[in-house]
Amino acid sequence: MVDIRPFRAIRYTEKAGDPADLIAQPYDKISSALQKEYYGKSDYNYCRLILPMENNKYEAAQQRIQKWLSEDILSKDEEPAVFVSRQEFKLSGRTFIRTGLIAAMRLYSYGEATVFPHEVTYKEPKTDRLNMLRAVQKDLEPVFLIYSDPEKITVDFFAEITKKTKPTVEVEDSFSVKHAIWRVTEPQKLEFVRKAMAEKRLVITDGHHRYESAVAYRDEMCEKNAWTGDSAFNFHMCYMVPVQEEGLVVLPTHRLLTESELTSEVLAALKQFFTVSEVSPTVEALNGFLKSHKKEHAFCIYDGSKAYSLLLKDETSASELINAGCPKEACLVDVVILRDVVFKHVLKVGALKMDEHILYAESTRSALEKVDSGQAKMAFLVNPVDPETVWQIAQKNWRLPEKSTDFYPKPVSGLTMMDISPEEKL
Numbered sequence: 378m379v380d381i382r383p384f385r386a387i388r389y390t391e392k393a394g395d396p397a398d399l400i401a402q403p404y405d406k407i408s409s410a411l412q413k414e415y416y417g418k419s420d421y422n423y424c425r426l427i428l429p430m431e432n433n434k435y436e437a438a439q440q441r442i443q444k445w446l447s448e449d450i451l452s453k454d455e456e457p458a459v460f461v462s463r464q465e466f467k468l469s470g471r472t473f474i475r476t477g478l479i480a481a482m483r484l485y486s487y488g489e490a491t492v493f494p495h496e497v498t499y500k501e502p503k504t505d506r507l508n509m510l511r512a513v514q515k516d517l518e519p520v521f522l523i524y525s526d527p528e529k530i531t532v533d534f535f536a537e538i539t540k541k542t543k544p545t546v547e548v549e550d551s552f553s554v555k556h557a558i559w560r561v562t563e564p565q566k567l568e569f570v571r572k573a574m575a576e577k578r579l580v581i582t583d584g585h586h587r588y589e590s591a592v593a594y595r596d597e598m599c600e601k602n603a604w605t606g607d608s609a610f611n612f613h614m615c616y617m618v619p620v621q622e623e624g625l626v627v628l629p630t631h632r633l634l635t636e637s638e639l640t641s642e643v644l645a646a647l648k649q650f651f652t653v654s655e656v657s658p659t660v661e662a663l664n665g666f667l668k669s670h671k672k673e674h675a676f677c678i679y680d681g682s683k684a685y686s687l688l689l690k691d692e693t694s695a696s697e698l699i700n701a702g703c704p705k706e707a708c709l710v711d712v713v714i715l716r717d718v719v720f721k722h723v724l725k726v727g728a729l730k731m732d733e734h735i736l737y738a739e740s741t742r743s744a745l746e747k748v749d750s751g752q753a754k755m756a757f758l759v760n761p762v763d764p765e766t767v768w769q770i771a772q773k774n775w776r777l778p779e780k781s782t783d784f785y786p787k788p789v790s791g792l793t794m795m796d797i798s799p800e801e802k803l
Contacts, residue, residue, distance in 0.1 A: 379491060380483035381574045382612065382803045383457035383567050386560075387515070387794040388546075393421045393450045396548040400556070400791040403518055403583070404428045405502070414551075421450050423791030427509075427517050435512035442513055453796065457803070458562045459570060460545070460793060461538045462616060465555040466786055468626060475624030475786075476535045478570065479519055479558065479793060481612040481803050482579075484592050491578060492522070493771040497779045498585045506590035516591070516614040516795040519788050520584035523768060524577040526619035531573050534566075546792055554786045558793070579617065580771040582764075582784045588613065594797075602799050609801035616788045620768050628783040629667075629761040631744040632715060633736040633753035637724045639680040646723045650695060651676075651687040658684035660741045667760050674711055676719075677758040681748045689714065698722050710766065711759045712781045719757065737780045 389399055398419040401407065404427040407415070415424035431437040445451040460479040465472065485491040509517070526532055544557035561567065581588055591613045598610045618625055637643075647653055656662050656677065663677045666686045674689035689695055692709055699709065699717045720726045729735040736753050738744035744756040762782050770777065 379485075379574050379577050379579065380612075381459070381478075381571050382481045382483075383459045383562070384481040384609070384612070384614065384795050384803055385454045385457050386460070387446070387451050387453045387796060389421070389791065390449055390452045392448075393445075394419055396546060396791075397550070399423055400548055400550055400789045401427065402550075402552075403787050403790055405586075406787060421445065423517075426513075427790055435508050438509065438517075439512045442515060451794070454560075456562050457567075458560045459567060461535050461559040461561060462788065462792075463535075463539060463544075463557045463559075464624070464786055464788075465557075466624075467553065468785070473624040473626055475618060475622055475626070476532075476539065477616050477618035477622070478531065478535070478574075479614065479616050480570070480574075481609070481795060482522075482615040482617070483612050484588075484595050486592060487774075492588070493578065493580045493774070494585050494588075495580055495582070495767050495771040495777055496585055496781055497776050498589060499779075502586040503590050503593070506587050507593055510590060510594045510797070511597075514610075514796070514798040516797055518584070518587065518790045519614045519616040519793070520588045520591075521582045521616045521618070521784060521788055522579040523582050523618050523620050523625065523764065524574070524579045525768065526577075526621055529619075529621060531570065532619055532621060534570060534573065538566075548789075548792075550789055552786065554789070556789045556792065574617070578772060580768050582618075582767065582782065583787060598799065604799070605802070607802045608799070609795070609803050610797040610799070612795075612797070612803055614793065614795035620764055625764050626785050627761040627764055627767070628739060628785045629759050630780045630783050631738045631741065631759060632712075632757045632780075633738060633744060633747050634720075634724070634726070634729075634755045634757070635734055635736065635753045637726060638754050639678060639683075639685075643723060644685070647687060647719070650691070650718055650723075651689055654686045656684050656686045658682070658745070660745065663745075663758055664741050667758060671760050674709070674714055675760060676711065676715060677756075679745055679748055679756045679758070680754065710762060710770070710777065710781075712762065712778050715757055715759060716778050739783060 401424040407428050415422045426438045429437040462479045463476045465474050538559050545560040547557045549555045676687040678685045747753050748756050
């Protein structure tokens with residue numbers, strides 16, 4: 378049973394300025410250069426809350442929120458609401474629209490079989506977000522989840538809202554993604570969406586660290602305070618999108634190794650499992666190969682001088698090497714084949730430390746540039762994981778390797794905030 382509730386959102390007022398100068402990418406997508414850019418846009422840019430430059434960043438965020446509330450830069454809605462949230466964006470010349478729901482969702486431990494993770498998480502980011510929650514007592518950014526709606530009950534509900542009413546906020550970000558939210562307060566509509574979501578199971582697509590930090594914070598608060606099931610810290614602000622949504626796009630995340638080299642021995646070992654062919658080392662040729670073999674287990678390798686295409690010969694032999702902890706037929710996913718067959722078996726690499734032994738790139742061009750500049754010795758290019766595959770695998774209680782998916786675009790930060798202080802009830 379999923380408990381979805383409206384909440385009294387904290388939002389920017391008109392006094393804060395142009396929304397385009399206020400919104401920001403999620404905190405973990407903000408580079409130091411982008412952080413400086415956001416700081417330059419406005420004294421009230423949301424980056425100053427989710428990723429302050431100051432050394433005492435948690436205290437700085439807390440003080441800013443209180444100051445902005447007192448100065449009417451931020452204001453808390455009088456009436457509880459859920460929000461229909463839409464992103465419109467272009468990829469490869471095509472226009473996509475992704476629509477979902479922003480609401481307060483009760484937090485569930487993974488063992489309750491209601492909310493499922495799909496990727497491995499790390500201690501350091503969880504500690505960081507937990508410290509932020511303790512300081513600000515606000516959900517600053519939504520967790521992004523997917524659910525199944527084969528009857529399109531929520532899909533039709535979203536369409537009705539977006540077609541019949543004007544959005545509460547419309548803004549285009551610096552990546553040319555158009556974001557819009559519609560505030561929904563009518564009791565009958567709130568009850569409709571609550572019932573529509575009640576029997577869903579959800580999979581986290583983005584925000585694993587935030588979600589796990591929120592569960593830890595909830596447990597802390599329950600130990601310290603008198604509380605009820607309605608206490609806001611039992612919930613988290615979430616952005617929920619149906620798997621059937623046509624605009625639910627996943628981009629690939631390519632892998633780069635900094636120490637391993639592509640020798641003749643490595644190529645010979647790869648040929649035991651893959652059909653290996655030399656291919657032109659250009660973005661167009663590599664992308665073309667991957668795109669034309671989406672239904673197969675296809676990869677490309679680039680070492681700075683040559684590029685090779687790889688097609689898996691035999692799923693059975695690959696399955697024998699996969700250390701997945703779930704049925705082989707369910708977990709024979711490209712990023713897992715790459716990790717267990719190529720990295721562990723062929724290259725004999727051990728534990729890969731992020732940013733030291735392994736790097737990631739969101740585009741083929743970026744991957745090639747990292748090799749050409751000497752940041753890495755080899756790039757391994759993959760096709761994206763299908764959203765339905767992520768949905769199915771997560772419910773088998775199995776996690777994909779880190780950075781397996783890049784659901785694009787990320788929900789922009791700064792449109793809504795949720796109060797989870799001890800006295801707040803939902």
